[in-house]
Amino acid sequence: MSLESDPRRIRFLDDPLAIRAMAHPIRLELQSLLGKEGPLTATEAARRLGISQALASHHLRQLAKYDFVEPAQGRDNRERRWRLVSTSQSWPRSDLTPEGEVAVGVLEQLVAERALEEFATWQQQRQGEDAVWRESAGIDRYGIYLTAEELTELAQQIDGLLQRYVDERPIDEKSTRPPGSRHVAFTQIITVSPPESESEDER
Numbered sequence: 001m002s003l004e005s006d007p008r009r010i011r012f013l014d015d016p017l018a019i020r021a022m023a024h025p026i027r028l029e030l031q032s033l034l035g036k037e038g039p040l041t042a043t044e045a046a047r048r049l050g051i052s053q054a055l056a057s058h059h060l061r062q063l064a065k066y067d068f069v070e071p072a073q074g075r076d077n078r079e080r081r082w083r084l085v086s087t088s089q090s091w092p093r094s095d096l097t098p099e100g101e102v103a104v105g106v107l108e109q110l111v112a113e114r115a116l117e118e119f120a121t122w123q124q125q126r127q128g129e130d131a132v133w134r135e136s137a138g139i140d141r142y143g144i145y146l147t148a149e150e151l152t153e154l155a156q157q158i159d160g161l162l163q164r165y166v167d168e169r170p171i172d173e174k175s176t177r178p179p180g181s182r183h184v185a186f187t188q189i190i191t192v193s194p195p196e197s198e199s200e201d202e203r
Helices: 016-022 025-037 042-049 053-065 098-126 131-136 148-168 198-202
Strands: 010-012 069-072 081-084 088-090
Touching (some): 016 025, 016 053, 016 098, 025 053, 025 069, 053 081
Parallel strands (some): 010 088
Antiparallel strands (some): 069 081
């Protein structure tokens, strides 16, 4: 079954144990690697990440335990390859248990740190890139006043735009990638200021 037709492809994480299982630097790197390159063996993944095969195997098994990765068809019966189960994940940000709050906090911190590392790498390579890539990649910042309902609507619209490409191009099926396409990472960070006090409103 391709990821495109797999109902698990888009996953909502509401189990603190699963969130904690994903909140590990090597496991995030493994998922990113499988997303970029498709199914790999633990040996291949270890070589690309510069870690031991035993360490890669351990973390792949932990990811499999919580249904983030699964065995994929190998080139022969002896080869064990791994593939992603879900290409998109989200997690609750409200109504969390204390354990869930801690797990989400750790995961989001790691995701933010990885995004900054990827941006630093982009800054180093940007000068040598064609203008068509430099134009759209980087950091944009907007500060606007929205109601909670408007923020929800805007976030859903952004998700919908990205989801179109996720649906059309299953991440582990290279045949769906248009010629000239490259892996692009989107990390959406939304922060909300505290409510303004009455005294500030009156100024």
